[in-house]
Amino acid sequence: MTDSVRSARPRDRKAQLAAVAAELFRARGFPGVGIKDIADAAGVTGPAIYRHFADKQAILAYVVLSGFEDLEAATAEALSDSVSPADQLESLLGRLATQAVERREIAALWRWEGRHLPKEDQREIARRSTLALTTWSKALMTRRPDLPAEDAELLCWAALSVFGSVSVHHTSVARRRFAALLVELALGVLNATLPSPSQLSPSSTLSLGTPSRREQVLAAATGLFAQRGFHDVSMEDIGAATGIAGPSVYRHFPSKAALMVAIGHRAADRLALAAERALQTSDELSALRRLAASYVHTILHTPELLVSFSADRVTMPDRDKADLLRVQRDYVAQWVTLLSSVRPELPPREAKITVHAALTIANDLARTRRLAARPNFEAELTALLHTILGVAD
Numbered sequence: 001m002t003d004s005v006r007s008a009r010p011r012d013r014k015a016q017l018a019a020v021a022a023e024l025f026r027a028r029g030f031p032g033v034g035i036k037d038i039a040d041a042a043g044v045t046g047p048a049i050y051r052h053f054a055d056k057q058a059i060l061a062y063v064v065l066s067g068f069e070d071l072e073a074a075t076a077e078a079l080s081d082s083v084s085p086a087d088q089l090e091s092l093l094g095r096l097a098t099q100a101v102e103r104r105e106i107a108a109l110w111r112w113e114g115r116h117l118p119k120e121d122q123r124e125i126a127r128r129s130t131l132a133l134t135t136w137s138k139a140l141m142t143r144r145p146d147l148p149a150e151d152a153e154l155l156c157w158a159a160l161s162v163f164g165s166v167s168v169h170h171t172s173v174a175r176r177r178f179a180a181l182l183v184e185l186a187l188g189v190l191n192a193t194l195p196s197p198s199q200l201s202p203s204s205t206l207s208l209g210t211p212s213r214r215e216q217v218l219a220a221a222t223g224l225f226a227q228r229g230f231h232d233v234s235m236e237d238i239g240a241a242t243g244i245a246g247p248s249v250y251r252h253f254p255s256k257a258a259l260m261v262a263i264g265h266r267a268a269d270r271l272a273l274a275a276e277r278a279l280q281t282s283d284e285l286s287a288l289r290r291l292a293a294s295y296v297h298t299i300l301h302t303p304e305l306l307v308s309f310s311a312d313r314v315t316m317p318d319r320d321k322a323d324l325l326r327v328q329r330d331y332v333a334q335w336v337t338l339l340s341s342v343r344p345e346l347p348p349r350e351a352k353i354t355v356h357a358a359l360t361i362a363n364d365l366a367r368t369r370r371l372a373a374r375p376n377f378e379a380e381l382t383a384l385l386h387t388i389l390g391v392a393d
Contacts, residue, residue, distance in 0.1 A: 014052040017042050018066070021059045022105045026167075030060060030113040031231050060113060061121045067106035068128050070099055075132055079139055088139055093159070093186050097179040100163040108167035115229045133157065140190055151194055154371055158361045158384050159186040165360035171352045181350055185357050185388055192387040197376045214252045216242050218266070218304075221259045225307045230260060260307075261320045267304040268327040274298045275334060285391060288338040292358065292385040299366045300378055332356070343390055358388045 020042040024033045035056060039046045053059045077083075078092035100107060114122060136159075137152040144152070162185045172178060220241035224233040235256060236246030253259045274297070278290035335355040340348060361384055365371050374380065386392040 014062070015066075017044070017049060017052055018059055018063050021056075022063045022109060025060065025063075025113055026105045026108045030056070030109075030116045057116065057118055060109065061117050063106065064110050064114065064117065064125065065121070067099075067103065067110065068125060068132075070103070070106075071096065071132060072128065074099060075135055079135065085142060089143055089190065090183070090187070092136065092139065093183045094179065096163050097182040097186070100166045100182060101175050101178045104166045107164045111164060111167055115232075133160070136160075143190075150374075154194070154365070154374070154380065155190050155192060155384075157365060157368060157371060158189045158192075161361040161364040162186040162189060162357045162388070164364065165353075165357040168360055169352070169356045171349055171356070173347075173349050173353070177350075178353070181353060182357075185354060188387055188390075189361070189384060192384055192392070195376065195379045195383045197379070213242075213244070217244075217249055217252050218259065218262055221253075221256075222263055222303045222307050225260070225263070226303060230256065257317070257320075261317075261324070263304045263307050264320075264324040265327075267302060267307075268324065268331070270298055270302050270304070271295070271331055272327075275331065279334075284338055284341045288335075288342050288389060289386055289391050291335065291338065292389060292391075293382045295359070296362055296366075296378055296382045296385060299362055300372070300381075332359070335359075339389060354389065358385045361385065361388065 017038065021033070021038045024037055024041060028037075033056070035046050035049050038056075038059070039049050042049075049059075053062065074095035075092060078095050079088050083091050110125070114125065117125070133153060133156050136156040137149060140152045140156060141147055141149065147155075162182055166182070173181070217238060221233070221238045224237055224241060233256070234246070235249045238256075238259070239246035239249045242249070253262065274294040275291055278294040279287050281287050281290065332352070332355060335358075336348070336352050339351045339355055340346060343351070346354065362381060365377075365381055365384075371377065383392065
């Protein structure tokens with residue numbers, strides 16, 4: 001046996017163990033998986049895991065950073081001198097789409113579990129993602145020389161979200177078609193025309209007066225969960241943020257899980273109300289456009305909505321978890337039904353993939369502070385959703 005074969009085996013084994021762990025992290029959430037779980041699933045002992053990784057965080061970092069290495073390699077290959085400038089953007093999108101379809105778990109872990117990485121790894125991921133987006137933005141501006149740099153960055157973030165959307169659902173089609181559909185959607189976003197400040201003016205937000213103590217607790221919990229994640233916030237933290245003693249929080253909510261359930265239901269109720277108002281028209285095209293606008297407005301003015309996206313990953317009663325998941329699926333189904341009516345040529349599964357891409361763009365960009373601070377952001381985000389749904393003006 002040669003030295004090269006012997007040296008290859010540990011690397012292969014390390015990657016195999018990381019792949020097993022990645023699936024467990026995606027299925028249960030990072031906090032819900034232990035080293036023993038990974039060892040059992042891989043058919044090895046705990047010490048065998050520790051021969052390759054110092055701890056569970058190291059496994060997560062390995063998986064996520066390896067995904068970034070693949071993304072960087074795809075970027076370098078697609079934008080190299082060997083590819084003509086006219087074909088570079090399509091080449092890049094094709095490579096990213098293939099990676100997204102073949103390694104859906106990477107996007108899921110980056111999206112949902114990145115907060116559990118060590119701070120230095122989080123900073124490294126932020127640095128590398130910024131560099132990649134800067135490179136993509138330059139390539140886009142080569143194609144669209146009149147596009148301002150800040151607009152190119154927004155569109156590239158949106159295109160990245162198209163590929164990341166594969167992590168939030170299990171719908172699939174044949175791999176080649178799946179990748180081609182993602183490329184079509186991302187290319188549509190990159191070619192989008194952003195509205196001027198005079199277009200799509202945001203609607204006003206109603207004030208409900210001074211909130212009750214229970215509402216204050218709920219608001220404080222929402223903010224803390226958004227900043228730190230569910231598992232890193234205590235009831236004492238929530239009490240301090242509300243201006244009351246930690247034990248007093250239990251007068252309103254018996255547990256953190258109960259708080260998350262309340263947040264999830266609050267978000268669902270507000271979405272349902274906004275959708276009901278948007279759908280008060282017999283014109284299906286107008287209804288879909290209004291539904292997209294209502295989602296953007298709600299997500300930008302309802303902090304509970306962003307927090308509730310991780311509700312299925314926290315410890316809560318199975319009945320509540322299943323109920324929230326049902327509500328989310330029913331809401332997505334409204335979009336899919338409307339889109340299928342407006343665009344009957346689109347197969348049902350492709351309609352669902354398209355809807356998830358649109359919703360993911362809204363969710364991701366709304367959580368990106370630099371983008372959300374843009375003065376015309378609500379109108380721009382609405383226009384991007386209309387573009388990806390194929391209902392733009």
